[in-house]
Amino acid sequence: MKSIKTLCPFCGVGCGLEIISTATADQEIKRDAQGNPIWKVRGDRQHPSSQGMVCVKGATVTESIRRDRLLYPMIRESLDQPFRKVSWDQALNLIVDRINTVRSEYGSDALCMYGSGQFVTEDYYVAQKLIKGCLGTNNFDANSRLCMSSAVSGYVQSLGADGPPCCYEDLELTDCAFIVGSNTAECHPIIFNRLAKYHKKNPDVKLIVADPRYTQTAQVADLHLPIRPGTDIDLFNGIGYLLLRWGDIDAVFIDECTRNFQQYAQLLQSYTPEIVAERCGITLEDLETAARYWQQSKRILSLWSMGLNQSSEGTAKVRSLINLHLMTGQIGKPGCGPFSLTGQPNAMGGREAGGLAHLLPGYRSVTNPQHRAEVEQFWGIPEGRISPHIGRTVWDMIIGLEQDQVQFLWIAATNPAVSMPDLERTKAALLKSPFTVYQEAYYPTETSAYAHVLLPATQWSEKTGVMTNSERRVTYCPGFDQPLGEARHDWEIFAEVGRRLGFKEQFAFQTSADVYAEFVQLTQGRPCDLSGLSHERLQHQGPTQWPCPAGSTEPGRQRLYTDNHFATPDGRAIFCGYHSQGLAEPCDPDYPYVLTTGRLYGHWHTLTRTGRTDKIQQMHPDPFIEIHPKDAANLGVENGDQVEVRSRRGSCLFPAKVTTFIAPGTVFVPMHWGALWAEDAEANNLTHPHACPDSRQPELKACAVQLIRK
């Protein structure tokens, strides 16, 4: 038997997996008659994050690995032509020629790359070096923009640096978990399992869930707050008001470790319980109970995800939640703190490697001259090569295509033709793209229809790299199977293009271990210091939390800010109070319902993999719309009836699921289905791109719709 330890490639929980295979005498994995590996998957009991647990996605991961794979490079001159197979040389030369032409005719800012939280850190790092370092544009963004960028800007603005301060052990040390904007039971199942087991065993531990839906998470809560969509800040300020009124604040911590409390306390004065309960659509009693739980708990752990982040005021929401932790001193200690749950398996690694349009490796900023100079020197590129301007975020890339300012678009390991807001507009922009490279493991996807060049990328199991999960834990993920067809590793493709563009020295990497060794040096002395890590150490020591500086014998660090010293210039965390502006697109008589979108337990993002997994397809075969019985009665809708949902941007058709699990006036649809799977049920046909001004994360969670029974 052969056993390989790795990480689940789906969500940001980052569960350890053990792949068991019957090996042949020469240690090759045994295969069936079709050449598919014969292997079994189970949870890795030694992995500290998941302790042997695994959800249905992790358990079935191998099913989709070899289905519908893109096997060789293909090109076409225009989108109405069929693809034709070409050699890697031909495809890469075409890309390099095009990059050179666009740079000389339009400048580097006409080039864009859109990457993915599915990348291993090595992929992210080499992509950054190519786009930001060598080509001189910061137009690199990743799908983490749609997922976690509000958490990033919230942490940076309140605590001085990105990075969740907590760890999963806190789930089992807390007195009260405050889950807001997260259906943890379905979207981060193993985190929820750990919390739910502990909650069940300890009747004094409280669980509060704030969510407009009565989700599986809410169903085990001591208190469910079915707040109106977009009223999170009101709720946080309302709790803050009561804690302040009752005197349940940590005055010493506030005095010694924070700034701006007086302004925040002043702002709270207008958040009386009556006003807050009315705005949020909850009872006064429930609001007070939530505040009492905060008051009575020595250790409060707040968990959040897309419900806060995917908002036109995402950063303000995150900071308003962090305010509660600062006023009660509930941070940097076991069992407490603000804890964002990352969506993708390596969105955290992307943040470390500079994988957003405003970042450079090591949590550096492109707008900081010293940061740029440090990276330029390290990379051996001319001074001033890195642009001082924040690059295009993914929605700005769409606008750039519309305005003919983007002439070259390289998309890798993501499926924007399903996941972007305002899909009709997104697709029209993609259609206009003069040249799109799409680097992906699968074919077809919805996005491959918009590509001029298809590059086959290797997939989990075939490539070696590291990923960082939501608790800052870095896991080595070995490649343990042969790449299918002519597929190449993402980082190798970027490096080869870099060499062909003339940057031979910068991309002389032989292995992904070389890439990682270079990358971690750039993190030395930075908040996300990984300089003590290497592939070798991770293999030897196992999954490790950062910071882990070079020379340190510490096996990683569980929590940040344990000394109450924050990453701001004066070491103090910063209060910042906000009045909510509400939803970017509120209801009105023409569009009287709020649509909220979300995820289901079994499916992952845009179905590229889980749509090809039989067990999961059987579990969730079709999309649907949840409607409250009162709304259904008003519309004359019964279970299973087709309902047309119209927003100002598009329309969809869904079968109705009439349920009290959704609040009246709000409807829910899952976001997973794209045109390949359900032509009329693409949820993002309805959503809009209005984004948080700080994080530029679009408000995918809410828009105004009308409902028509068909």
Ligand code: SF4
């Ligand atoms: Fe994979 Fe997330 Fe499920 Fe863990 S919880 S097995 S990381 S999908």
